Amino acid sequence: xxxxxxxxxxxxxxxxxxxTRRDGIAKVTGAATFTADNTPDNVLHAVYVPxxxxxxxxxxxxxxxxxxxxxxxxxxxxxxxxxxxxxxEAKPTMFSFRIEVLQDDTVRYAGQPVAMVLGETLEAAxxxxxxxxxxxxxxxxxxxLDRAEPYDVEPGGFGxxxxxxxxxxxxxxxxxxxxxxxxxxxxxxxxxAMETHAIVAAxxxxxxxxxxxxxxxxxxxxxxxxxxxxxxxxxxxxSPYLGGGFGSKAVPIGPNILAILAARMTGRPVxxxxxxQQMFGPTGHRGATRQRLRLGIDEDASLTVIDxxxxxxxxxxxxxxEPAAGASQGLYAAGALRSVHRGARLDIxxxxxxxxxxxxxxxxxxxxxxxEMAEAAGMDPLEFRLKNYAETEPGTGRPYSSKALRDCYLxxxxxxxxxxxxxxxxxxxxxxxxxxxxxxxTALFPxxxxxxxxxxxxxxxxxxxxxxSAVDMGQGALTALAxxxxxxxxxxxxNVEFRAGHSxxxxxxxxxxxxxxxxxxxxLHAAGSDVIRQLGExxxxxxASPLHGAGNASFVARHGRLxxxxxxxxxxxxxxxxxxxxxxxxxxxxxxxxxxETAAQYAMYxxxxxxxxxxxxxxxxxxxxxxxVGAFAAGRIINPKLADSQLLGGLIWGISFALHEEAHHDPxxxxxxxxxxxxxxxxxxxxxxxxxxxxxxxxxxHVNLLGIKGVGEIGIVGTVGxxxxxxxxxxxxxxxxxxxxxxxxxxx
Amino acid sequence: MTDKxxxxxxxxxxxHAIDVAPRKTLADALREDCGLTGxxxxxxxxxxxxxxxxxxxxxxxxxxxxxxxxxxADIRTVEGLANGPDLSPLQQFFIEEHALQCGFCxxxxxxxxxxxxxxxxxxxxxxxxxxxxSNLCRCTGYRNIIRAxxxxxxxxxxxxxxxx
Ligand code: FES
Ligand code: FES
Numbered sequence: 031x032x033x034x035x036x037x038x039x040x041x042x043x044x045x046x047x048x049x050t051r052r053d054g055i056a057k058v059t060g061a062a063t064f065t066a067d068n069t070p071d072n073v074l075h076a077v078y079v080p081x082x083x084x085x086x087x088x089x090x091x092x093x094x095x096x097x098x099x100x101x102x103x104x105x106x107x108x109x110x111x112x113x114x115x116x117x118x119e120a121k122p123t124m125f126s127f128r129i130e131v132l133q134d135d136t137v138r139y140a141g142q143p144v145a146m147v148l149g150e151t152l153e154a155a156x157x158x159x160x161x162x163x164x165x166x167x168x169x170x171x172x173x174x175l176d177r178a179e180p181y182d183v184e185p186g187g188f189g190x191x192x193x194x195x196x197x198x199x200x201x202x203x204x205x206x207x208x209x210x211x212x213x214x215x216x217x218x219x220x221x222x223a224m225e226t227h228a229i230v231a232a233x234x235x236x237x238x239x240x241x242x243x244x245x246x247x248x249x250x251x252x253x254x255x256x257x258x259x260x261x262x263x264x265x266x267x268x269s270p271y272l273g274g275g276f277g278s279k280a281v282p283i284g285p286n287i288l289a290i291l292a293a294r295m296t297g298r299p300v301x302x303x304x305x306x307q308q309m310f311g312p313t314g315h316r317g318a319t320r321q322r323l324r325l326g327i328d329e330d331a332s333l334t335v336i337d338x339x340x341x342x343x344x345x346x347x348x349x350x351x352e353p354a355a356g357a358s359q360g361l362y363a364a365g366a367l368r369s370v371h372r373g374a375r376l377d378i379x380x381x382x383x384x385x386x387x388x389x390x391x392x393x394x395x396x397x398x399x400x401x402e403m404a405e406a407a408g409m410d411p412l413e414f415r416l417k418n419y420a421e422t423e424p425g426t427g428r429p430y431s432s433k434a435l436r437d438c439y440l441x442x443x444x445x446x447x448x449x450x451x452x453x454x455x456x457x458x459x460x461x462x463x464x465x466x467x468x469x470x471x472t473a474l475f476p477x478x479x480x481x482x483x484x485x486x487x488x489x490x491x492x493x494x495x496x497x498x499s500a501v502d503m504g505q506g507a508l509t510a511l512a513x514x515x516x517x518x519x520x521x522x523x524x525n526v527e528f529r530a531g532h533s534x535x536x537x538x539x540x541x542x543x544x545x546x547x548x549x550x551x552x553x554l555h556a557a558g559s560d561v562i563r564q565l566g567e568x569x570x571x572x573x574a575s576p577l578h579g580a581g582n583a584s585f586v587a588r589h590g591r592l593x594x595x596x597x598x599x600x601x602x603x604x605x606x607x608x609x610x611x612x613x614x615x616x617x618x619x620x621x622x623x624x625x626x627e628t629a630a631q632y633a634m635y636x637x638x639x640x641x642x643x644x645x646x647x648x649x650x651x652x653x654x655x656x657x658x659v660g661a662f663a664a665g666r667i668i669n670p671k672l673a674d675s676q677l678l679g680g681l682i683w684g685i686s687f688a689l690h691e692e693a694h695h696d697p698x699x700x701x702x703x704x705x706x707x708x709x710x711x712x713x714x715x716x717x718x719x720x721x722x723x724x725x726x727x728x729x730x731x732h733v734n735l736l737g738i739k740g741v742g743e744i745g746i747v748g749t750v751g752x753x754x755x756x757x758x759x760x761x762x763x764x765x766x767x768x769x770x771x772x773x774x775x776x777x778x
Numbered sequence: 779m780t781d782k783x784x785x786x787x788x789x790x791x792x793x794h795a796i797d798v799a800p801r802k803t804l805a806d807a808l809r810e811d812c813g814l815t816g817x818x819x820x821x822x823x824x825x826x827x828x829x830x831x832x833x834x835x836x837x838x839x840x841x842x843x844x845x846x847x848x849x850x851a852d853i854r855t856v857e858g859l860a861n862g863p864d865l866s867p868l869q870q871f872f873i874e875e876h877a878l879q880c881g882f883c884x885x886x887x888x889x890x891x892x893x894x895x896x897x898x899x900x901x902x903x904x905x906x907x908x909x910x911x912s913n914l915c916r917c918t919g920y921r922n923i924i925r926a927x928x929x930x931x932x933x934x935x936x937x938x939x940x941x942x
Contacts, residue, residue: 051873051876054872059816059865059869060816060817060855060856060885064818224820224826224883224914224915225820225882226819226820271881272880274882306826504879672876679917679918706825707825715924
């Protein structure tokens, strides 16, 4: 097996350039259409009734009152809901969850749909939903993770993370001359993309057309088809723009299935748009965790053990355990390494993947524990991390496909001005007397690849069309992927049309796991290469071409011309080759995925180092993050403007995790009491200052053909811990729960 | 409650004669009855600012206003910012500064800043931060949004004030 992938790619003309986004004009003029902007003729508006208790059953619904309201056309309840082919308790795809589609009167979490009303207007349906006034038989809700009965997670794929154990854990603990044993808590968080979930469903016979935002077009088609017992090709999804996804828009949610059922039942298109409050229900969330970290060091300050035990909440009926302890697996050299996942069942909606699942929560705890360990060692936190730098993947000993983390540490520290930081806390004040502290954290995120296909069409005029059902959820796929596509044909990006966001296109895979650019980009590159291969064969065989007979040499494409590799005197424009062949379009196809043997051979991660400055009012304990510097090594950066923006967004999510976001359950009803944007806090502009990101050069010959590692999620990782550590450095208080609140510091 | 009222909304200088229930929000009327879907709904309770438009020059949450209240007012939405194919400087700066990612919050921010440009073009950086804090961007492009807004403010000052 070759040690490196075959890399004949010439990059730089388009890839690597900070191009502005291609959908910019559509988005600043209001022309970009999101799902809820579609209102077909004859549409019915759907509004569902969310349960206001977390456990029990619905005892009555005033259907007569709702039906009597002018404009209400139908009321769907468990008593009359039409048959659904697919079993809502089965999971049609590997990323699916069990869903609630009025299968019975049971309530298993607050916010679960218990009825749906259809109306001629949104106002009528909304009023009808209110008039249903459900009554309940309520059982005491179990919503407190600290009182739940933990169990060991049975490993089994998505949502059931495996643990790991390398080396002699007990010996690692015994060998420690100093150790820390600390437990950190993280709160339930809800994705809350600015665009709420929405769907417009229309049937045409047994063909289903959906406008719905999805991060995974073909997987969603398969899931929808399975519920309605129609061939997958009968499902069409249009999803040109997503108003954010963050992991919540990958698989069908229950309300969407109900809307489709309603459309079939009524023979009319049905439109459903969730309210902001409903975004705290059947849409997934980042589950709360309790993470115990036990670290030990020897005389030399080398880690003898990292022992990470993560307890996470899941629902009473399905499994998604935050894979938080996984964050400890690939990062620091330690004599022994163990990560354990435990779960506890609560009367909540099933958690799911939310931007940087596992790593965001896990690194929050790990990086704070590392800081506590550095403190115990009497060492600078950066020096301590460098001391325990892993040259190969801990435990497995596999080489990293690339790892420029040391550069991240050094360049980030330099930019931040880390040198000279006092070791002891509470040493720095600013000119206004605010306590000032500096903290840091390491970032790590895996580089998964999915599977994608693409089609490239070279047209007679020398321009090209590229197609794949990729998804732009804000990250900039429409732009970055077009840049990759253009380079594969050696064309300026302006000569390339790029179509994505529709299920009729070749499968663009999943926009998730920070793997979309690598995967869909790889497929686009392969499709372009296929065109060049065909073009070369045509030219070499054509006596009228200057390339005639050069079939044994390879060809390269540049500026719309095909050249004999290494001989610039022999070339011909694409358009000429095509026109002599009759002027028909030349179509190529390609796919991308990671060969299993490469996956087994190398440990593949993006890395980063985040440095934070906080200021804390000594009396009021108000915390402000005043500076954040993140240095990241993520392989090839296709578009620095887009990548920086992704990383900055990640840093702000880190601030949000550390200081703002937390869903609170009412212990009596189990309901989330702050389920709206007034009560669920996310940062605003004034919370965000002094952000800086830098990307460190990193060449990765193994991770994939294009050397791309992904930047969508890693910005959060490390940031939470860096802020927590900076707060300790400012105040001397270790707050071991996130988000860190004023009252925690007041009580400390 | 369900009787409809005939009103005329003047949006971006064009009259829209529509028939709406009194309880219909201005945001829904713009989106559904006037066909102007550039105004987005992010919360429908006045917090996120995605639905921001200007009414008689002032930035307003269109989800918190009834359509019937806006009759006779000069309503401006994101669709009215450009002059035909020519983007306004603010729109241009948003693109150049990469002040948008998913773009869902963008119309609200644009209208908030557009109203601010007209109402108080001389605001300081701190005041601008305060004003921009009234809208949410989950993606989150805050740093670039503020840069684009600052450029637009500076541009407006230099092009409206006579050269010294
Ligand atoms: S939709 Fe109006 S403020 Fe959020
Ligand atoms: S760009 Fe997505 S919410 Fe602001």
